[in-house]
Amino acid sequence: MSGGANFQVTVFEVTPVNDLITRFSFVRSDGGELPRFSGGAHTVVEMHDEGKRRLNPYSLMSDPADTRAYSISVRRDDAGRGGSLFMHRQVKPGMEMTISAPVNLFALDLRARKHLMIAGGIGITPFMAQIRQLSMMGGRFELHYAARSPDLAAYADTLLAAHPGRVRTYFDEQGQKIDLEALLDGQPLGTHLYVCGPKGLMNWVLETATQLGWPREAVHSEEFLAPPSGKPFEVRLAASNKSVTVDEHQSLLEAIEEAGVDAPYLCRGGACGQCETRVLEHEGTLIHNDHWLTEEQRASGERIMPCVSRFEGRTLVLDR
Amino acid sequence: MTIVFKEESFRDDFTYSNSDWAIQRFPFPFDKDSYMYSVNMERHVPVQAGSVFEAAFDVDEHYVSEMRDRALVLAEDPLRCQSLPHMTLAGWDVLELIMTSKAADYPEHFELHRDGDTWRWINRPLGIDQSFTFLDETTLPYGPLEYITRQAQGDFAVLDQRDDNLWMDAGMVTTQADWSLDFDIGMNFFEWHAPVPKAHEMGIFQRALQYLLNIRQGEPARRLNWTMTVNPLLDTSPENYHKWGVMRGELTPENIGQKLHLRVELQTFYRLPRSNGLLFPIRCYLISLQDLVTVPKWGRRLHRVIRDLPEELATYKGFIDNRPLILEYLSKYDDGAPTSPGIFPD
Numbered sequence: 228m229s230g231g232a233n234f235q236v237t238v239f240e241v242t243p244v245n246d247l248i249t250r251f252s253f254v255r256s257d258g259g260e261l262p263r264f265s266g267g268a269h270t271v272v273e274m275h276d277e278g279k280r281r282l283n284p285y286s287l288m289s290d291p292a293d294t295r296a297y298s299i300s301v302r303r304d305d306a307g308r309g310g311s312l313f314m315h316r317q318v319k320p321g322m323e324m325t326i327s328a329p330v331n332l333f334a335l336d337l338r339a340r341k342h343l344m345i346a347g348g349i350g351i352t353p354f355m356a357q358i359r360q361l362s363m364m365g366g367r368f369e370l371h372y373a374a375r376s377p378d379l380a381a382y383a384d385t386l387l388a389a390h391p392g393r394v395r396t397y398f399d400e401q402g403q404k405i406d407l408e409a410l411l412d413g414q415p416l417g418t419h420l421y422v423c424g425p426k427g428l429m430n431w432v433l434e435t436a437t438q439l440g441w442p443r444e445a446v447h448s449e450e451f452l453a454p455p456s457g458k459p460f461e462v463r464l465a466a467s468n469k470s471v472t473v474d475e476h477q478s479l480l481e482a483i484e485e486a487g488v489d490a491p492y493l494c495r496g497g498a499c500g501q502c503e504t505r506v507l508e509h510e511g512t513l514i515h516n517d518h519w520l521t522e523e524q525r526a527s528g529e530r531i532m533p534c535v536s537r538f539e540g541r542t543l544v545l546d547r
Numbered sequence: 548m549t550i551v552f553k554e555e556s557f558r559d560d561f562t563y564s565n566s567d568w569a570i571q572r573f574p575f576p577f578d579k580d581s582y583m584y585s586v587n588m589e590r591h592v593p594v595q596a597g598s599v600f601e602a603a604f605d606v607d608e609h610y611v612s613e614m615r616d617r618a619l620v621l622a623e624d625p626l627r628c629q630s631l632p633h634m635t636l637a638g639w640d641v642l643e644l645i646m647t648s649k650a651a652d653y654p655e656h657f658e659l660h661r662d663g664d665t666w667r668w669i670n671r672p673l674g675i676d677q678s679f680t681f682l683d684e685t686t687l688p689y690g691p692l693e694y695i696t697r698q699a700q701g702d703f704a705v706l707d708q709r710d711d712n713l714w715m716d717a718g719m720v721t722t723q724a725d726w727s728l729d730f731d732i733g734m735n736f737f738e739w740h741a742p743v744p745k746a747h748e749m750g751i752f753q754r755a756l757q758y759l760l761n762i763r764q765g766e767p768a769r770r771l772n773w774t775m776t777v778n779p780l781l782d783t784s785p786e787n788y789h790k791w792g793v794m795r796g797e798l799t800p801e802n803i804g805q806k807l808h809l810r811v812e813l814q815t816f817y818r819l820p821r822s823n824g825l826l827f828p829i830r831c832y833l834i835s836l837q838d839l840v841t842v843p844k845w846g847r848r849l850h851r852v853i854r855d856l857p858e859e860l861a862t863y864k865g866f867i868d869n870r871p872l873i874l875e876y877l878s879k880y881d882d883g884a885p886t887s888p889g890i891f892p893d
């Protein structure tokens with residue numbers, strides 16, 4: 228795959244964490260070491276689900292210095308396209324899979340005097356690795372972790388026990404809410420803010436930070452979009468002289484790959500820009516779902532990010 | 548393979564020279580008879596046994612003398628090696644990458660023994676046997692970046708990646724083609740490339756930055772760059788321009804073959820695992836014209852490239868005034884015969 232270096236791994240453990248979240252750990256099938264990584268990195272997991280090939284990104288949550296095994300946590304999404312269901316239902320210890328080398332789009336800013344982290348739900352996973360890295364380096368951090376209920380707050384107990392005084396939890400069910408303005412206002416100079424979680428939380432934190440005058444470069448966020456489903460459509464790939472149909476639950480990128488065309492990507496979640504593709508012709512509407520293209524680029528109708536974006540209309544011709 | 552290391556100087560009496568082995572493996576940068584500026588990036592994977600593209604960090608016969616020259620430069624000007632405080636972790640990444648690569652590529656010259664964080668590094672050519680604790684700076688005589696790049700040929704820029712940009716936040720720079728770490732430290736990709744000669748080149752720079760931001764662990768990339776230098780001088784820094792600038796006026800038809808050198812930079816790019824930084828080694832190779840023309844394909848081709856180079860590029864590369872002299876010399880080695888594609892000798 229065009230994502231770069233890959234590893235053949237064997238599923239070592241499958242551990243249910245709570246009703247929704249399951250943890251998977253992988254070791255290299257040839258017994259070798261996995262590369263070290265930096266906290267916040269993700270890996271892309273390849274799945275073969277009833278003839279469909281899916282590649283989903285998941286944050287690495289294990290200790291970045293641990294080269295024997297990687298672990299990820301996957302939240303079951305019953306309404307999604309099936310990637311998380313596949314992980315929950317089909318993946319068993321001993322099974323062989325392919326994962327990509329780590330890529331970090333949510334790295335710590337090592338200049339920060341303090342790292343202020345805000346996690347919502349499954350958004351806790353990249354922070355698990357970042358906290359390990361900071362503990363190793365003696366870095367200062369504070370984590371504010373919101374979840375629906377104590378039962379669904381994965382790893383909260385471990386974190387509270389390991390880092391007393393640095394971790395605070397908030398449970399929606401108990402009416403607890405982060406006092407965001409006070410929190411953001413009271414930070415020492417040189418603090419960097421990190422947020423990962425559901426869209427509502429992310430937007431709230433990012434908007435509040437902007438309003439309070441936080442500089443853009445001190446605010447970091449990561450959101451992987453799952454490729455949204457939509458109506459099937461046809462696409463012509465001009466450079467490779469092929470036509471393909473993109474199914475309802477398939478992304479445009481996946482359909483291109485299925486046709487045997489090698490296309491670039493990095494995050495598969497609309498964040499990195501690597502998959503940007505020229506639109507040569509279209510009669511219809513480009514449905515942009517990425518975080519990458521600017522408003523002007525979208526308006527021009529000349530670019531699309533096939534990892535998450537779709538199309539509705541008569542003809543779409545891509546330079547691929 | 549066991550390399551025989553030469554005793555030579557890159558200053559004063561300039562005894563630097565290339566053996567036949569070094570000439571044959573010189574990274575000649577032109578794969579056809581003309582040259583156009585481009586980013587021409589490719590994956591840094593081994594090609595052609597014995598070439599400079601075989602090892603991750605090439606070691607050649609100049610290694611020991613080049614490291615001595617670096618120590619001399621640093622003694623005069625310690626600011627040639629700098630590392631902003633947040634770059635220490637990246638320095639350890641660099642140390643690990645270079646040590647593991649050298650030990651794997653040249654087991655007869657370098658050894659690395661690791662037991663957890665207790666490491667022992669043996670560098671035979673430089674007579675070093677160092678035990679230290681990984682990630683503990685107090686156990687090494689210098690910071691990790693300086694320690695290892697005093698033992699590795701070429702310059703090293705260590706770039707921090709943030710805000711969709713790259714920042715020159717650490718480096719070891721003593722063999723540079725007219726740029727200065729002390730000036731560029733802390734700058735981002737666009738700042739350290741300023742002044743960019745032409746607006747239309749902005750697009751090239753933007754694409755190059757995008758490419759570099761997306762370089763992945765375990766997937767290093769490389770490109771070649773080139774210029775011309777009078778005398779085999781590694782340190783053509785702006786700080787020392789008063790010393791080397793005047794040498795450009797010393798060329799005569801009699802001495803040009805021996806004095807003028809094609810200077811080729813093998814630039815590589817590595818994603819660093821712990822820090823997510825980018826390592827940018829710039830390895831400089833020098834070859835005199837008289838040695839270069841012993842490879843007939845290269846003599847013919849270099850003549851054609853220099854002859855047809857647009858004026859602005861010859862100016863940018865700093866040899867516009869000497870171009871007639873260079874062409875007069877090289878034309879003797881160009882019989883008009885066709886050349887084979889690719890950079891390697893026939």
Ligand code: FES
Pocket residue numbers: 491492493494495496497498499500501502503517519532533534535
């Ligand atoms: S692969 Fe990253 S934006 Fe599409």
